[in-house]
Amino acid sequence: MQIFRYLLILTIAFSAPAVSAENYDLPILEHVFENGLRLLVIERPGDDRVVSEIFTDMGALNETPGEFGAAHFLEHLMFKGTPTLGSVDWAREKELHEQIRAAEDALIEELNRARNELRERGVFHDYQHRETTPRIDELRALIDSLNRQAMEFSEEGPMSVWYMAYGGLGLKAVTEQEYMHFNNDLPADRIDLFLRIEADRMQNSIFRNFDAERMILVEQRLDDLIWSATPYYEAMNSLVGRASMVYAPEGYANDFEQYTRRHERELYETHFVANNTTIVLIGGVTLDEMIPKVEKYFGHMERAPEPKRYQGREPLPSAEKRLIWRSGTFAPRVEVRYQIPGVGHPDRPAFDVLAEVFEAHLQAVVTDAGIDGSIDINSLVVHTSRFGVPASINIELKLADASQIEKAEHTLLAELRRLGKEPLAADKVTDAQKKLRTEWYRTAVDSGALAFEIGHFEVMDSWRTLKPYLEARDAATADDLRDLAGKYFVTINRSVGVILPEAVPQ
Amino acid sequence: MKKLTLLAIIFATPSFSQDLTHPLEMGLPESSHTRPDPAEYQLVLGNGLVAFVAEADQVPLVTLSAFIRAGKVSDKSQGAAESLQHALKNSGPSGISSGDFRAGLKQMAAEYTVNLHDEWMEISLNVPAEDLDQALRIFVGLLRSLSISDANIESAAGSVAPVPDDPEVESGQELYDGSMGEAVDRFYEILYKDHPFGSRPTMDDFDSLNADDVSAYYAKYFVPGNLTIAVAGAIDVDDINGRLVDLFGDWAAADIPEPKQMPAVKRTRAELHHFTSKNLQSWLVIGHDLPLVPVEEQAALEVMNYIIGAEHVKTRLMVETRYKYGYTNDASGFLEDQWYGPGGYTFRSVSRPEVIENIYRNMLGELIRVRNEEVTDRELFVAIGALADGTFPVRYRDGYALTRSFALERLRYGNHNKSASYVQRIRAVTKEDVLDAARKYLRPENMQTVLFDEEAFSID
Numbered sequence: 001m002q003i004f005r006y007l008l009i010l011t012i013a014f015s016a017p018a019v020s021a022e023n024y025d026l027p028i029l030e031h032v033f034e035n036g037l038r039l040l041v042i043e044r045p046g047d048d049r050v051v052s053e054i055f056t057d058m059g060a061l062n063e064t065p066g067e068f069g070a071a072h073f074l075e076h077l078m079f080k081g082t083p084t085l086g087s088v089d090w091a092r093e094k095e096l097h098e099q100i101r102a103a104e105d106a107l108i109e110e111l112n113r114a115r116n117e118l119r120e121r122g123v124f125h126d127y128q129h130r131e132t133t134p135r136i137d138e139l140r141a142l143i144d145s146l147n148r149q150a151m152e153f154s155e156e157g158p159m160s161v162w163y164m165a166y167g168g169l170g171l172k173a174v175t176e177q178e179y180m181h182f183n184n185d186l187p188a189d190r191i192d193l194f195l196r197i198e199a200d201r202m203q204n205s206i207f208r209n210f211d212a213e214r215m216i217l218v219e220q221r222l223d224d225l226i227w228s229a230t231p232y233y234e235a236m237n238s239l240v241g242r243a244s245m246v247y248a249p250e251g252y253a254n255d256f257e258q259y260t261r262r263h264e265r266e267l268y269e270t271h272f273v274a275n276n277t278t279i280v281l282i283g284g285v286t287l288d289e290m291i292p293k294v295e296k297y298f299g300h301m302e303r304a305p306e307p308k309r310y311q312g313r314e315p316l317p318s319a320e321k322r323l324i325w326r327s328g329t330f331a332p333r334v335e336v337r338y339q340i341p342g343v344g345h346p347d348r349p350a351f352d353v354l355a356e357v358f359e360a361h362l363q364a365v366v367t368d369a370g371i372d373g374s375i376d377i378n379s380l381v382v383h384t385s386r387f388g389v390p391a392s393i394n395i396e397l398k399l400a401d402a403s404q405i406e407k408a409e410h411t412l413l414a415e416l417r418r419l420g421k422e423p424l425a426a427d428k429v430t431d432a433q434k435k436l437r438t439e440w441y442r443t444a445v446d447s448g449a450l451a452f453e454i455g456h457f458e459v460m461d462s463w464r465t466l467k468p469y470l471e472a473r474d475a476a477t478a479d480d481l482r483d484l485a486g487k488y489f490v491t492i493n494r495s496v497g498v499i500l501p502e503a504v505p506q
Numbered sequence: 507m508k509k510l511t512l513l514a515i516i517f518a519t520p521s522f523s524q525d526l527t528h529p530l531e532m533g534l535p536e537s538s539h540t541r542p543d544p545a546e547y548q549l550v551l552g553n554g555l556v557a558f559v560a561e562a563d564q565v566p567l568v569t570l571s572a573f574i575r576a577g578k579v580s581d582k583s584q585g586a587a588e589s590l591q592h593a594l595k596n597s598g599p600s601g602i603s604s605g606d607f608r609a610g611l612k613q614m615a616a617e618y619t620v621n622l623h624d625e626w627m628e629i630s631l632n633v634p635a636e637d638l639d640q641a642l643r644i645f646v647g648l649l650r651s652l653s654i655s656d657a658n659i660e661s662a663a664g665s666v667a668p669v670p671d672d673p674e675v676e677s678g679q680e681l682y683d684g685s686m687g688e689a690v691d692r693f694y695e696i697l698y699k700d701h702p703f704g705s706r707p708t709m710d711d712f713d714s715l716n717a718d719d720v721s722a723y724y725a726k727y728f729v730p731g732n733l734t735i736a737v738a739g740a741i742d743v744d745d746i747n748g749r750l751v752d753l754f755g756d757w758a759a760a761d762i763p764e765p766k767q768m769p770a771v772k773r774t775r776a777e778l779h780h781f782t783s784k785n786l787q788s789w790l791v792i793g794h795d796l797p798l799v800p801v802e803e804q805a806a807l808e809v810m811n812y813i814i815g816a817e818h819v820k821t822r823l824m825v826e827t828r829y830k831y832g833y834t835n836d837a838s839g840f841l842e843d844q845w846y847g848p849g850g851y852t853f854r855s856v857s858r859p860e861v862i863e864n865i866y867r868n869m870l871g872e873l874i875r876v877r878n879e880e881v882t883d884r885e886l887f888v889a890i891g892a893l894a895d896g897t898f899p900v901r902y903r904d905g906y907a908l909t910r911s912f913a914l915e916r917l918r919y920g921n922h923n924k925s926a927s928y929v930q931r932i933r934a935v936t937k938e939d940v941l942d943a944a945r946k947y948l949r950p951e952n953m954q955t956v957l958f959d960e961e962a963f964s965i966d
Contacts, residue, residue, distance in 0.1 A: 167895025215832030
């Protein structure tokens, strides 16, 4: 493989202020291979281990309505092995998978044909909801039978077991709206194992035991729904966003049965290509050593048509929206959300500072107003707090007494309006910046957490954005925060959630 | 036509140029890890105080930790440990107000925790390196001159009973966490019934406690020979060692309290303890006590537990519940030892209610199987590699990790022999050793089963 581009980029230490700036120094080394695969390395001589991450630029944003959670499900399927990892007789197993695939095609045809006959268009669904026909039953039974036969020729955990055997730790995969990543923490001199397994996973995954794994997503969904807060936050997300998939959860119960091997395969083949992939290594390895090794395992992959990146554009805000939620178990509250830009936009870093400063300030304001409640400001949408697409900043006032809801909303909105006109004291901003800086150090000291941040920024925008992002937070002033509030905290960009007790008459 | 094309792509033979050598044949090198020498990081003061200090300068942070051999059951004065924990968390050193203490922590952007266990506690203060001087002053004050008052007892008492009008008590996170957490709590209440580990202070205990009692507890256990210290971060080791001598060298040596030896638990026959819970999911905890395990048997037990259910994705429990059948997201085993008395050995799972009994049967089946059959060569190979080359080395991977590991080991055992021999002991484990460990430390006849579900099932 020819080296397409070879960049050695050492981030340069800031000159001032000394304590904060020079410690954002991230000695990231980059190499981009001819096929577009990106390798990022932080060399830590003396470390006898290496944290390894492989990021793919795909996630829930690439799903289609009706099959929410399909990206997350793909991640589960990619743990099921390959022809060379997990099969005891690939020739026979392969034949059975081909039969399963054909049966699934027939099942899809039958489901299409029978849709009007079944009238399966109810409003109320759970994961057990299903109507059927004799042909559907027959095909499902066939798939189940073929799967059981295929299982005879395969073994479970075929990839993770080798990481474990050779001292790998923390093997996990995560899929969020914008990314899927697999990571591991290995002895540095065994890095070949990571490269061998991940290259195989990326190209040759076999979706074994598909239907049993589908039920694991049901379990994980129940893990979410067991929180009484979940339905409220999901309703609030869908209120805030009108177009962007960033506001969709990782699968409703009625989505799970819709997943097909065919669709999962299409997602896999479209997105798991070299030029949509970033490897991040931090530990006792060097870039020079890693280039030939990565080339050995990934170099045969050809550059593919680059998957289209999700743009995440929202229509211009045009009106205030309101959600009234009633709950007997969830504490009364008022929540105000505003859409904000994603990472890569110059306004985005200062929102981190704004959240810190305004949270403390608003807490003091509501307390002084005699409101018994606590303020939380975050930018969490579904599971993630930072995106490369527009999302929202969420200002939540949780109350001890529902009778204060009206007063709480009035106080909160009045103060947010004021904060768009008058700056807060500079020392409040300085304190918040110190807190954010210290939190960043706590992230950066952990190789795994740092590798994730680097990969995440690469997916959101570019790994080169990370350091300027941190620096921009330090550079934000009280006037900047005022200007942000004035620009974004406007009525037409606002969504309000109000949680009332069930006892309040409707 | 499209379908045929797709099939061809799906099962295309991997590229000939792709290296798909099996991991066993890759020639991966033998482990080169050696445990660091604790003597290189150790500072011993004349009064018996032992500290471990290491540089870790990737970022400008410092962590100051103290480990004290004093916990909930160390003393006859019920509630004193909990009250002391509140003093450590909220009051801070004497000479400054509680408000100033909290403000100081906030100004430093400190991460400050006080964790209280049955037999020991841990204080940890993580701050920016620029605040090291202030943090050291606080740290010394916490260990040598803590401010203790009746208010600490009141706040500790308040945390014993739930606040009925707390709006979050019945809400989401608490509901979920509380359910598995509650199942585990119920298990230990049953296990430690009539045992000192099961004893918890009551409101009457707190009512009869005063600040002098808490101060007496503090004076008895917070003595140089009964605690260890760990300091790591962006520091100069010589500078820190000098400062520790200055700050703690004049602390008078005192009698070291003898650790309280705990009796064994009274074993009972297997029983189901059903708690009615109508929910989207059901919770299951199976287990029994874990007696004090002799060092020579610990390695085989760890290997056995790794194979059966330690927290990873390829355990026998996971295969027989999650992977084959899709019953649950997790089914794992937990070896929870104590320092001077019996711990617990539990197996836990959560699932939709209609399959929880299947999970129980499959988990129990695996616990019985591992007592009846030798594990496979591959299982043994994987477990030994995972423990010797994975979980053990990361305890020493940087200054933060190694100072904590050494400080805890020194406090618990008085030496570092256990970690020195760990890898050798793990690598020496045989299939017969695993079988012996399973037969000795897994006792189906004593398994207590805690079930949170709408309906009970039979365990016969």
